[in-house]
Amino acid sequence: MPQQPAPPPPLPAPMADSKYGSAEKIMALGAPELTALLKDSAASSYAKAKACQRLAVVGDARAVPALVPLLSDAQLSTYARGALEQIPGAAADDALREAAMRLTGAQRVGVVHSIGKRRDRKAIEMLVKLRSGDDREAANAADLALSRIRPVL
Amino acid sequence: MIAKQSRRGWLKTSLAPMIVPGSVLGLNGATPPSDRVTLGGLGIGSRGGRVLQSFLDQSNVQFLAICDVRYDRRETLKSLADKKYGNSDCAMYSEQAEIFARKDLDALLIATGDRWHTPLSILAAKAGKDVYCEKPCSMTIAESRALADTFQRLGRVYQAGTQRRNGANFIKAYELAKSGKLGKLHTLHAEAGPGERWAPLTSHAWLPGQPEPHKQVVDWDRWLGPAPWRPYHPSYVMGRWRGYFDFHGGGILEWGSHTLDLCQWVGDFDATSPVEYEPAGMGGITPYHVACKYANGVKLMLRDKGFLGLGSCHCRYEGDRGWVETADGGKIAVSDNLKSEISDVPAKEAAEATTNHVKDFVECVKTRKPPRANALAAAQTHIACHAAYIAFQLGRKLTFDPATDTFLGDDQANRMRSRAMREPWGL
Numbered sequence: 001m002p003q004q005p006a007p008p009p010p011l012p013a014p015m016a017d018s019k020y021g022s023a024e025k026i027m028a029l030g031a032p033e034l035t036a037l038l039k040d041s042a043a044s045s046y047a048k049a050k051a052c053q054r055l056a057v058v059g060d061a062r063a064v065p066a067l068v069p070l071l072s073d074a075q076l077s078t079y080a081r082g083a084l085e086q087i088p089g090a091a092a093d094d095a096l097r098e099a100a101m102r103l104t105g106a107q108r109v110g111v112v113h114s115i116g117k118r119r120d121r122k123a124i125e126m127l128v129k130l131r132s133g134d135d136r137e138a139a140n141a142a143d144l145a146l147s148r149i150r151p152v153l
Numbered sequence: 154m155i156a157k158q159s160r161r162g163w164l165k166t167s168l169a170p171m172i173v174p175g176s177v178l179g180l181n182g183a184t185p186p187s188d189r190v191t192l193g194g195l196g197i198g199s200r201g202g203r204v205l206q207s208f209l210d211q212s213n214v215q216f217l218a219i220c221d222v223r224y225d226r227r228e229t230l231k232s233l234a235d236k237k238y239g240n241s242d243c244a245m246y247s248e249q250a251e252i253f254a255r256k257d258l259d260a261l262l263i264a265t266g267d268r269w270h271t272p273l274s275i276l277a278a279k280a281g282k283d284v285y286c287e288k289p290c291s292m293t294i295a296e297s298r299a300l301a302d303t304f305q306r307l308g309r310v311y312q313a314g315t316q317r318r319n320g321a322n323f324i325k326a327y328e329l330a331k332s333g334k335l336g337k338l339h340t341l342h343a344e345a346g347p348g349e350r351w352a353p354l355t356s357h358a359w360l361p362g363q364p365e366p367h368k369q370v371v372d373w374d375r376w377l378g379p380a381p382w383r384p385y386h387p388s389y390v391m392g393r394w395r396g397y398f399d400f401h402g403g404g405i406l407e408w409g410s411h412t413l414d415l416c417q418w419v420g421d422f423d424a425t426s427p428v429e430y431e432p433a434g435m436g437g438i439t440p441y442h443v444a445c446k447y448a449n450g451v452k453l454m455l456r457d458k459g460f461l462g463l464g465s466c467h468c469r470y471e472g473d474r475g476w477v478e479t480a481d482g483g484k485i486a487v488s489d490n491l492k493s494e495i496s497d498v499p500a501k502e503a504a505e506a507t508t509n510h511v512k513d514f515v516e517c518v519k520t521r522k523p524p525r526a527n528a529l530a531a532a533q534t535h536i537a538c539h540a541a542y543i544a545f546q547l548g549r550k551l552t553f554d555p556a557t558d559t560f561l562g563d564d565q566a567n568r569m570r571s572r573a574m575r576e577p578w579g580l
Contacts, residue, residue: 110576
């Protein structure tokens with residue numbers, strides 16, 4: 001029979017990236033440095049997650065190419081979408097639309113939700129097709145996105 | 154075409170000719186099943202357990218099912234319910250879809266961590282359930298608005314777990330303010346979470362990962378739910394998730410969801426929120442405050458220090474002819490000119506707030522009227538708390554348009570109004 005989870009030990013020191021340091025230090029970087037961090041193969045998932053969270057507030061279109069590869073990463077896709085949802089301009093919309101056609105499974109569902117949040121009218125045709133497709137979760141997400149982009153009056 | 158019949162209607166018409174115990178028909182003082190509100194629970198921990206006890210104490214409520222990602226909690230809650238009813242009927246689920254699918258449940262008590270509150274409430278409403286949800290009720294401004302819109306559109310009853318709206322001493326202070334004896338209200342004070350306990354700024358850090366337990370012990374994926382992925386650490390699961398940005402809104406949401414809520418109520422601001430938010434004290438954890446202002450000029454001070462020490466969750470209402478201050482425990486302080494107008498509430502009576510709040514909800518499930526902490530009131534309170542929290546994070550004064558939930562002239566603040574939910578979750 002399953003047991004209770006082990007009682008929590010005293011809180012350990014929080015994680016830190018060996019190159020970029022603590023979350024606080026990473027999130028104090030400027031947008032160009034954060035974008036460069038995302039492209040750095042030596043950066044940990046932790047550092048990349050924190051960089052994305054900061055780019056959600058300070059990033060611009062120049063960060064988009066560095067965010068796109070993370071959309072297929074099961075651990076980091078939410079973080080990448082969090083930034084793309086907030087970055088103004090067409091580059092983020094284009095990236096999300098392209099990803100919705102390329103990705104599968106939960107990552108595609110997430111991207112479709114992000115498209116809905118951005119109310120991207122250019123995505124309507126693609127979402128209509130997705131809504132009648134075989135992937136039920138993606139179809140439901142597309143339906144929800146469409147209701148946000150062109151709500152029933 | 155066959156007309157749909159409600160659970161209560163079916164019970165009323167189909168049970169009558171049968172030979173059943175008197176208690177089932179409501180004889181001998183018992184509430185018949187057709188008049189009972191059937192309840193399920195999700196994520197019931199320590200606070201949720203106290204709320205659930207208030208539900209179990211109601212003779213017109215029947216608790217039928219528990220859903221939790223933790224095996225030990227499912228077992229504990231089932232034992233509690235089965236002992237109460239003298240049967241073994243309480244069902245246990247680890248997947249929320251299963252409890253939403255129960256057609257015989259009228260309402261759900263949601264007492265998970267904050268990250269789950271809005272998505273579960275909305276899913277519950279879409280499944281036709283009324284909801285009592287613990288606070289803080291949302292993680293963002295966008296979630297708060299989606300919550301209010303959904304419950305209004307679907308006509309479901311929602312009660313936020315801001316029980317002080319039904320606390321005897323808070324009602325007395327409210328009624329004194331509404332009587333006009335304070336004069337024209339000009340400043341409202343709400344206690345933000347004590348900085349030493351819940352810092353106003355949350356941490357973006359992760360704890361070092363540890364091996365995940367078996368899914369039947371703790372389903373880490375489901376525990377995280379809509380929050381972004383991070384490695385497992387037992388501390389989060391055992392209650393120490395507060396203080397992390399991905400899971401919690403810090404002291405401003407933790408306490409403001411109660412106290413700012415009471416100020417919204419007393420000032421007739423249940424359909425709006427302040428238009429200005431100016432933070433101070435960002436250098437440390439205490440003292441700190443956010444000075445807010447409503448469109449009509451009334452000031453709202455959200456602060457963690459400087460109250461009279463009457464108890465936790467202080468509120469103080471100041472008018473041009475007097476003031477009143479109260480807090481948990483029942484004590485009420487007033488300006489000298491109003492001392493004959495009001496008296497303390499006995500501590501035992503003050504402690505009945507949660508029970509009164511639960512009764513208010515159960516009654517509204519039956520009457521379909523909005524409870525005191527309904528979805529719109531809760532949403533506006535949380536929008537104000539999130540706006541104050543965003544101002545605090547940015548460290549600058551913000552101007553807000555409550556009609557559009559938009560900050561004026563501040564792109565960064567607007568980008569903090571929503572967050573991405575982890576796939577496949579979405580609103």
